[in-house]
Amino acid sequence: MKNSSFKEIEKIITGAKKILAVSHQAPDGDAIGSLAAFGFYLQKIKKPHYLLCVSGVPESLKFIPGAARIKSKHPKNPFDLIVGFDYGSKIQLGIESYLKKYPKIPILIFDHHLTADQAADFGIIDSSYTSAVELLYDYLKAINLKIDKKIAYALVVGILSDTGFFKYSNNSKSMETAADLTKRFNIKPVEIDNKLNGQLKIAAAKLLGEILSRVKHHHKGDFVYSWVERKDLKKHRLTTDDINENISILLKNLKDGRFSLFLTEKSEGKVRGSLRSRPDKNYNVAKLAMKLGGGGHKYAAGFRVKGTIDSALKLVAKYAKK
Ligand SMILES: [Mn+2]
Structure with missing residues (x-):
């Protein structure tokens, strides 16, 4: 695919009769934020649409304006255009049966x-x-859409x-954009931080303690890792949403290893891996994730594999070998 221009994109969007907009499953603030903002844009141009994220909007992201408009069930009828946000690979949209x-x-x-x-x-x-x-x-600016506070x-x-409140990014453009929008619309970053990051449950803090107590440095592959099994989550009555962000940040901040790996047992025989690195460690986890059938960014990526925590760990170690 060759990248389109904003003008071409506008033509495609305005030319569609009704639009199905989708973002990736296990959504983050970027996935729900982009989908919600796009929904408001389609409302403004009076374009019939359906907003979809198949795993639903997690509790912690429901404060985003427009999040309540996002559905988790596939629509019943066909649309003449699908607009996908932030998804990396098609499977992350979770719409195979619809397609x-x-x-x-x-x-x-x-x-x-x-x-x-x-x-x-x-x-x-x-x-x-x-x-x-x-x-x-940038698209909305290019087409001169009047942005509102929502x-x-x-x-x-x-x-x-x-950007993890600009901790993960070297890009001053995102700071400028955020500064401009927060100033123009009187948006308070601390309020967003409290909503996004200030919701940790006590049970989750305890489970994080257990997960941290088993952190290891895999010397051959030179990475740090830990894991969570379904029985751990069950014991504390938690879901992976309750711990994911926090554990990724803690592991990423470890001094040792070229990158960090966090393995989650999703269901019997299915494991999800989350990979993190940093500019000062300069290890491309997206490349590693792709070898494992996943994808992502240079410093934050993920994959899903069949097997156990142990077999997934061995697989990562094999591909990460120096
Ligand atoms: Mn994103």
């Missing part, structure tokens, strides 16, 4: 993941953007979430 039923619907993409298997027909994939919302913002708020959540 099987309606294989001819073209896909337009707004993504900042490395080019992988997004399977889009047109749109923009540009990994120089630190978030998908910024790409959407759109601005959803965009700012996406920027702050994907």
Whole structure:
């Protein structure tokens, strides 16, 4: 796919009769923020649409304006355009059965993941953007859409979430965009931080303690890792959403290893891996994730494999060998 221009994208969007907009499952602030902001844009131009994220909007992201409009069930009827946000690879959208039923619907993409298997027909994939919302913002600016506070708020959540409040990003453009939007619409970053990061449950803090107590440095592969099993989550009555962000940050901040790995037992025989690195460690986890059938960004990526925590660990060690 060759990247489209904003003008071409506008033509495709305005030319569609009704649009199905989708973002990736296990969504973050960027996925929900971009989808919600896009929904408000479609409302403004009076375009019939359906907003979809198949795993639903997690509790911690329901404060984003427009999040309540996002559905988790596939629509029943065909649409004439799918617009996908922030998804990296087609499987992350979770709409295989819908696409099987309606294989001819073209896909337009707004993504900042490395080019992988997004399977889009047109749109923009540009990994120089630190978030998908910024790409959407540039589009909205290019078509002269009048942004309101709800759109601005959803965009700012996406920027702050994907840059970790500018801890993960070297890109001053995201700071400028966030500064501009927060100033113009009186949006308070601390309020967003409290909502995004200030919701940790005591049970989750205890489980994080257990997970941290088993952190190890894999010397051969030179990475640090830990894991969580289903029985741990069950014991504390938690879901992976309750711990994911926090554990990733803690592991990423370890001094040892070229990168960190966090393994989650998703269901019997299915394991998800989350990979993190940093500019000072200069290890590209997206490349490693791709070898494992996943994808992502240079310093934050993930994959899903069949097997056990142990077999997944061995697989990562094999591909990470220096
Ligand atoms: Mn993103």
